[in-house]
Amino acid sequence: xxxxxxxxxxxxxxxxxxxxxxxxxxxxxxxxxxxxxxxxxxxxxxxxxxxxxxxxxxxxxxxxxxxxxxxxxxxxxxxxxxxxxxxxxxxxxxxxxxxxxxxxxxxxxxxxxxxxxxxxxxxxxxxxxxxxxxxxxxxxxxxxxxxxxxxxxxxxxxxxxxxxxxxxxxxxxxxxxxxxxxxxxxxxxxxxxxxxxxxxxxxxxxxxxxxxxxxxxxxxxxxxxxxxx
Amino acid sequence: xxxxxxxxxxxxxxxxxxxxxxxxxxxxxxxxxxxxxxxxxxxxxxxxxxxxxxxxxxxxxxxxxxxxxxxxxxxxxxxxxxxxxxx
Numbered sequence: 400x401x402x403x404x405x406x407x408x409x410x411x412x413x414x415x416x417x418x419x420x421x422x423x424x425x426x427x428x429x430x431x432x433x434x435x436x437x438x439x440x441x442x443x444x445x446x447x448x449x450x451x452x453x454x455x456x457x458x459x460x461x462x463x464x465x466x467x468x469x470x471x472x473x474x475x476x477x478x479x480x481x482x483x484x485x486x487x488x489x490x491x492x493x494x495x496x497x498x499x500x501x502x503x504x505x506x507x508x509x510x511x512x513x514x515x516x517x518x519x520x521x522x523x524x525x526x527x528x529x530x531x532x533x534x535x536x537x538x539x540x541x542x543x544x545x546x547x548x549x550x551x552x553x554x555x556x557x558x559x560x561x562x563x564x565x566x567x568x569x570x571x572x573x574x575x576x577x578x579x580x581x582x583x584x585x586x587x588x589x590x591x592x593x594x595x596x597x598x599x600x601x602x603x604x605x606x607x608x609x610x611x612x613x614x615x616x617x618x619x620x621x622x623x624x625x626x627x628x
Numbered sequence: 629x630x631x632x633x634x635x636x637x638x639x640x641x642x643x644x645x646x647x648x649x650x651x652x653x654x655x656x657x658x659x660x661x662x663x664x665x666x667x668x669x670x671x672x673x674x675x676x677x678x679x680x681x682x683x684x685x686x687x688x689x690x691x692x693x694x695x696x697x698x699x700x701x702x703x704x705x706x707x708x709x710x711x712x713x714x715x
């Protein structure tokens with residue numbers, strides 16, 4: 400079973416169902432944290448956003464339902480994968496849950512094997528998103544080391560311009576562009592233009608236009624903001 | 629939701645808890661070691677869940693009788709739900 404530090408966050412208002420889920424998942428070697436309501440979870444989760452793991456959510460809870468909790472997390476920019484647990488009559492709701500980024504939708508009573516498969520899938524998605532975020536974050540940090548001029552050159556390079564065109568566009572000498580260009584490549588840790596374009600596209604710079612390339616010092620803009628923040 | 633739907637839905641909670649508890653106990657026993665304490669707790673919960681399910685079923689039967697007395701014919705889908713879907 401899972402040997403990582405992943406935590407399964409269980410939110411179910413039914414104490415017996417919750418305790419049983421915790422037992423089953425612990426017996427299978429998972430780390431769990433259980434909550435009796437959505438608000439209880441949200442309160443604790445404010446300090447746990449960076450911890451890897453996924454959510455197991457009961458759909459029908461009083462006060463705040465599983466779907467409402469999903470929406471609240473979505474609004475907060477948290478994209479932790481969710482496995483919903485519910486009765487069978489909620490098909491339209493299940494579609495909404497899927498659209499909101501839910502990984503799976505299981506019907507109670509749920510068989511252990513089915514539950515573990517859904518949990519593993521959710522944890523894999525969470526891990527992939529986290530490592531993608533680390534890579535994107537690295538690119539943002541590299542861009543932050545560029546001077547405003549170098550950022551302009553980066554934008555031009557990414558849009559496929561050659562030195563002569565860049566010099567014309569920026570009203571400078573081709574020789575100067577070459578110097579900027581080599582600095583950009585070095586600071587971005589890019590071995591080739593293809594690599595540079597790839598790195599830039601990771602943070603949403605495709606056509607050379609991005610708030611990341613603006614004249615002001617770049618604070619991470621919303622588009623590349625850590626997905627789980 | 630109608631009473632019948634609510635009761636049918638509610639039945640899923642103890643049934644779910646019974647299944648997860650039983651499967652947890654199976655794992656604990658398969659792993660060997662000293663699981664007796666936890667398995668005892670699990671069995672207690674299974675018994676409690678079963679009683680809860682039985683109580684819900686009694687409510688369900690009452691609701692069904694009441695609706696029949698009132699001359700309503702419960703929709704077949706509701707009846708199926710009330711009778712407990714086999715999952």
